[in-house]
Amino acid sequence: MSQFVGIVIVSHSPDVARGAAAMVRQMVGEEVPCAFTGGNPAGDLGTDPLKIRDAIESVWSEAGVAVFVDLGGAEMNAEMAVEMLDPARGKKVRICNAPVVEGAVIAASEAAGGSTLEQVCATAEELSP
């Protein structure tokens, strides 16, 4: 049973989300659970809180989940998604203040070493000015 911190990538663009997740897999490996979602409910640029919630659930473990978002609406929809989770689970989800691509790769590297959610987020957030 995976007890690595999970990573969720949220972008307005489905292509960016998919590409960033591919970078995580290639640079870090498969052992860190990583999910991605992008696009609004109509499939255009945007984000969908239900898909974000599902992505979080798909990588959730007791170790927690670090979420990476691109622009404002993505952050707010990620917050709504966390609020839709069971509150006990929601407490173990962090929306990291870090760039989505670099943040996700660095966070996954940190998570692969067995770090806690707090350590994973702190390392990724060092990237933000």
Added chain:
Amino acid sequence: MTADVQDLRRQLIKTTAERVIAHAEELTTLDQAIGDGDHGINMKRGLEAVLADLDKLAEKPLGEALKAAGMYLVTKVGGASGPLYGTLFMSLGKGLADIPDRAQMASAFRAAVDAVKARGKSDFGMKTMLDVLGPVAETLEAGGSELTATLRQRAADAVAATKPLLAIRGRASFLGERSKGHIDPGARSSQLMVEAVCDVIEGRT
């Protein structure tokens, strides 16, 4: 009485949703100037989902209907306006009795405005929908005669007042000084909703 209340609820939801949908192109044009140009189409998608469920929504108590409508906006809009308007309506729904008086409406609306502020990590004067919602909250709190006329005027003035503002939050803030000279699309959609509600209350629809 019950049928009348249900009919009023139905009119409020229907008129508000249809008003914004009818102005979707205008909202998109405003958003193309300083945002990402999706405000009209996104609001239209969310509000069409609300209209599709109109019969069921109108049967619910007002608070429950607003919460359900807010949830549609959260799940269908897909842009920043989804969580913002969703938060507004869900919070409003939490605070409203089925037939609220002016004081209940004012306190529920103030709580909803605070919830939108928290969701968007924003405040008044940043060229957002809050610049309309704030004056509307103040007007509701002050009360007085001809409340709907005052609400219309305050909301219209508030939209116009966003034009010279520098955008501090949202996509428009990326433009810096270039965000000045344009009306904020979110402020305009908020005003459209206020006007629609006033129309229903005044019996114009």
